[in-house]
Amino acid sequence: MRILFVHQNFPGQFPHLAPALKARGHDVSALTVAGNKRPSPVPVVYYSYPKPSFGRAISRAVANFADRAERGAAVATAAEQLKAKGYVPEVVIGHFGWGETLYLKNVWPDIKLAIYAEFFYRPRGLDTDYDPEIQHPNLSSSIVTTTLQAPLLLAMHTADAAIAPTRWQAQTFPVHFQPRIAVIHDGIDSERLVPNAAAQVTIGRHIFRSGDEVLTFVSRNLEPYRGYHVFMRALPEVLRARPNAHVVIVGGQEAGYGPLHASRKAWKEIFLDEVKDRLDLARVHFVGTIPYASFVNLMSVTRVHAYLTYPFVLSWSMLEAMSAGALVVGSATPPVEEIIRHGSNGLLVDFFDRQRWSATLIEALAEPNRFAPLRVAARQTILEGYDLKSNCLPRMLALVESLGSQPDR
Numbered sequence: 001m002r003i004l005f006v007h008q009n010f011p012g013q014f015p016h017l018a019p020a021l022k023a024r025g026h027d028v029s030a031l032t033v034a035g036n037k038r039p040s041p042v043p044v045v046y047y048s049y050p051k052p053s054f055g056r057a058i059s060r061a062v063a064n065f066a067d068r069a070e071r072g073a074a075v076a077t078a079a080e081q082l083k084a085k086g087y088v089p090e091v092v093i094g095h096f097g098w099g100e101t102l103y104l105k106n107v108w109p110d111i112k113l114a115i116y117a118e119f120f121y122r123p124r125g126l127d128t129d130y131d132p133e134i135q136h137p138n139l140s141s142s143i144v145t146t147t148l149q150a151p152l153l154l155a156m157h158t159a160d161a162a163i164a165p166t167r168w169q170a171q172t173f174p175v176h177f178q179p180r181i182a183v184i185h186d187g188i189d190s191e192r193l194v195p196n197a198a199a200q201v202t203i204g205r206h207i208f209r210s211g212d213e214v215l216t217f218v219s220r221n222l223e224p225y226r227g228y229h230v231f232m233r234a235l236p237e238v239l240r241a242r243p244n245a246h247v248v249i250v251g252g253q254e255a256g257y258g259p260l261h262a263s264r265k266a267w268k269e270i271f272l273d274e275v276k277d278r279l280d281l282a283r284v285h286f287v288g289t290i291p292y293a294s295f296v297n298l299m300s301v302t303r304v305h306a307y308l309t310y311p312f313v314l315s316w317s318m319l320e321a322m323s324a325g326a327l328v329v330g331s332a333t334p335p336v337e338e339i340i341r342h343g344s345n346g347l348l349v350d351f352f353d354r355q356r357w358s359a360t361l362i363e364a365l366a367e368p369n370r371f372a373p374l375r376v377a378a379r380q381t382i383l384e385g386y387d388l389k390s391n392c393l394p395r396m397l398a399l400v401e402s403l404g405s406q407p408d409r
Contacts, residue, residue, distance in 0.1 A: 001404040002087075005030040006075060006094035006101060008049075010040060013095065013116050013165075013186050016388060017396050018042050024397065029089075031078060047078035060140075061147035068099025068151040076103035083107055091403050096155035096162075105158050112403040115155055117162035117181055119313050120172040121148045127225065127257075127312040131352075134224040134258070156180070161403060163396070166314055168334045184395045186316065187388030188323045192296060195325035195379065199300035203248065203285045208301050213245045213365055216302040216326075218295070218317045221256030222249070222268040226315070227308020227331055230354060232271040236278035237358035242365050247284045248298060257312065299324035304364040308351060309333055319386055322346070322378035327371050329360055345377035 003026050005011075005018055010032040019041035022028040034046040049071050054063045089111055094101040096115040104113060122128070123142035129135055156162060156173070162181045164170035170181045200209045208214050215238065219226040228251070239245060253266040261270050268286070290298075299305065299321045307318040308331040319339065321328055330336040331351040340346035347364065349356050364371055386392060 001091060001401070002027040002089045003029075003091045003093065003400065003404075004089040005042070006032075006092060006104070008033045008071075008095075008098055008100060009036060009038065010044065011038065013118075014093065015041065016187060016393055017093075017400070020393055020397060021400060024401075031075065031082075045078065045082065047075050049074040059143075061144045064144065065147050065150050069102065070099075072099040072102030072151075075100045076107050079104055079107040091400060093400065096152060096159070099151050099155075101155050101158070102151060112160045113158060114161040114163065114400065114403055115159045117152075117156065117159075117164050117170070117173065119169055120152055120174070121145050122172065125311075126172060127310040130310045131224055134229070161399065163399070166335060166338055168338045169313065182395075182399055184399065185319075185386050185392050187392030187396075188316070188319050188382050188386045189389075190323045190379070190382055190387045191389070193299065193320045193323035193382075195375075196297070196300040199297040201248070201294060201298050201301050203287060206246065206285070208246065208248070210301050211368075212301065212303070213242060214302050214304075215245055215247045215361060215365060216298060216305045216321075217247070217249045217251075218298075218305070218307075218321075219251040219256075219315070220289075221254050222251040222266075223256040223258055224267065225257040225310050225312060226251075227306075227310075227351060228267060229271045230308055230331075230351065230357060231306055232275050233354045234357035234361060235284070236275055237355075238361045238365070239280055239283060241358075241362045245283065245365055248302070249284065249286050250288070250290055250295065250298070252289050295320075296324065299326050302326050303368055304329060304361060306357075306361065307331070307336065309335060310351075311335065314339070319382060323382040323386075325375045325379045327364055327368075327375050328378060329357075329364060339381065340378075343374070345374055345381045347371075347374070 003021055005014055010030045011018055018028055022042055028042045030040055030042055030044045032044055034048050052070055091112045092104055093114045096117055101115055123145040128145050129137045156177050163184050164181050165185045167183050170183050197210045200207055217231050222228040253268045305321045305326040305328050307328055311333050314335040328346040330340045330346055330348055332348040333351055340348055342348040347360055349360050
């Protein structure tokens with residue numbers, strides 16, 4: 001079967017699926033934007049997309065839609081060029097977020113199209129109006145969010161199948177689309193993310209080992225969407241109560257899922273400035289972004305791992321921490337509550353309850369033996385429901401291969 005992946009950041013969510021399909025004898029290629037330098041496990045073709053400047057002639061909402069439509073048209077143009085050379089895939093798999101899949105059936109009307117349906121934006125009730133301190137929704141912002149639905153709806157309309165990584169994320173979509181969505185997580189490599197008593201992490205002059213009193217926080221970018229502000233405000237009390245504890249904070253300072261601060265200053269500095277006079281900064285280690293191998297070791301070293309998120313896309317890092325046997329203290333928000341059962345395989349705290357965050361982190365740091373069964377249960381949760389090789393990848397492969405055998409609609 002000839003299979004084409006379409007993703008501007010390929011391999012993106014498909015680093016395991018694409019090579020696994022190739023290994024099963026399928027003809028697998030990828031179409032990605034020119035300039036994507038990520039290593040690819042399969043042959044790659046590039047499309048050109050110089051991002052247009054719409055200026056002030058149209059609103060931000062219309063510009064967001066226009067950008068996705070223009071990108072979709074650029075991908076379709078590249079697909080047309082492939083078709084002219086005789087290339088016609090049977091199955092196309094793509095992420096629906098940037099508009100890349102919108103017009104592929106205009107070029108190849110008989111393909112089976114599967115899309116990675118990560119999250120459906122809504123102006124109320126999910127991530128955009130969750131945090132009143134940070135977010136100030138108004139008519140303009142709600143129009144922007146509502147307009148973001150348009151390319152997602154079009155992508156879902158043209159797709160033959162969709163994949164969402166969690167049940168909650170699938171349930172953010174309109175009800176009439178949900179039967180088309182298979183809930184299959186990308187998968188956690190539990191053979192690599194495994195408890196490792198010999199793990200150690202060196203940060204400056206400190207060498208941290210498994211069993212040390214280390215508290216971790218990990219996010220691609222340090223921002224309110226992932227509760228960075230709540231975590232930082234909980235730290236002074238935690239470090240005061242635990243004089244031997246060290247905190248390792250992983251994450252960049254770029255614009256993330258939410259907007260920048262009005263001052264254009266990085267969120268990291270905004271909330272560090274707020275509490276730094278009450279912190280022993282010699283015990284707070286900001287390490288920026290780190291190599292994946294270092295992250296893996298850190299998840300074996302950490303005594304307590306804090307994970308917070310708005311009602312939004314669930315981070316791989318939380319599940320990876322659980323696979324490594326970390327004790328996760330998570331926010332009691334729907335994407336986290338789907339995975340973590342309080343007192344069984346982790347601990348949950350109301351996202352906004354700063355005092356409870358401090359108290360729970362102190363308790364977890366102070367009594368590692370008491371919470372050891374939760375660490376074991378956390379890893380078991382991953383092995384049973386989210387393991388890459390035994391669960392997620394076989395289900396992904398079965399879905400893709402079943403598409404290739406389906407008759408045309």
